[in-house]
Amino acid sequence: MSIALYRVDDRLIHGQVVVGWGKPLNARFIVLVDDSVRSSDQEQELYRMGVPPDIEVVFASTAEARQRLSEWERDPRTGILVFGDIDTLAALAANGHGVSRVNVGGLHHRPGRSERLRYVYLSDGEAVKLKALAAQGVEVTAQDVPTTRPVPLEDFT
């Protein structure tokens, strides 16, 4: 298999990722791409606690993820790649790095963002960045859990 889900979620690893998506996809590893978490042992330990022991958790910085993406794509196990913001996604998808589909799973309220869906709040700048990714050929949809309907990008930007 390979990376079955590229997900933008500011809560990073939590129940929707591990159980909601992880179970039906039979995910065997989760890659968390976040520069701050990569440099914090405490945070890594907390995120690892939310994942069953039979699922491997890999912590990577954005630069490391760019280097190792093709390695994860070739992995015989099914994996999920999670990042917390659109900038990290854009950095990873730049220059045709092999990200063809992106799931916007949860971006929550912050100053400057407005509600687009119940679980997606975006600033105008973030909406523009998502549209730019779509223009590069990346399929962007919003969907919090697999049992809900995927929402096309044009319906929430």
Place this chain on the structure above:
Amino acid sequence: MTTPARPPLGRSLLRLFTVQGSWNYERMQGIGMGVAEQPLIRDLDGNGTAYHAAVARAAHFFNAHPYLCGLAVGATARAEHDGVPPQQVERLRTALCGPLGALGDRLVWAGWLPLTSGLALIGVALGLGLWAIFGFLIVYNIGHVALRWWALRAGWAYGGQVATALREPVLQRAATLSAPAMALVAGVALPLVVHYLTGGFLSWTRAVLAVVAAGGFVLLRWQRARLTGLRFGLVLLALAALIGWFWQ
């Protein structure tokens, strides 16, 4: 920064009982968290600026198991007193959402609640009547309030090092044992409850009930994405009422 020798944990605990009261999609439990944390950070140094900024941070988006929210409340309040940089406090809250949600689900929703409910059902089936219900309410809530109190105290004690609290052997053992214990009690309760509930039925209606239960089980497994036990139960109730109405 100074840390209060006697933090008002009791007041914070009382407020934590309302943490779900202001739940909304924008901040989920955020407002409730801010309300619960407020007594613990009321005496932050400064001319009120530090306090106001800390309350605003405490009310940001948050979502975890409601019984374990206190761990995040205590930990972030302590981190604020310890002078941890604001961005790091926010990252700590975000990092706690996942493990507190997962641990709470295992301990409570898939463990303590069905375990004590099963024991209550066994009590009712064995003829204890209302005493079994009162016993359930008392025992369940002793565990529930104890967990909330432990979470808040542990969060305050460990602050930014709160992962240490989550590694405590008692907690890990409880999380491991809760599901098998619940399964054991459910296994014992099921035949007793079925016998109790079908005691007044004729033998052929018991066969109908068995078919309906087996069919419902298969249907729920087959249509698990669309059908829930609640919906199926409501449909059955409506059908039973309709059949009873025509029967008369």
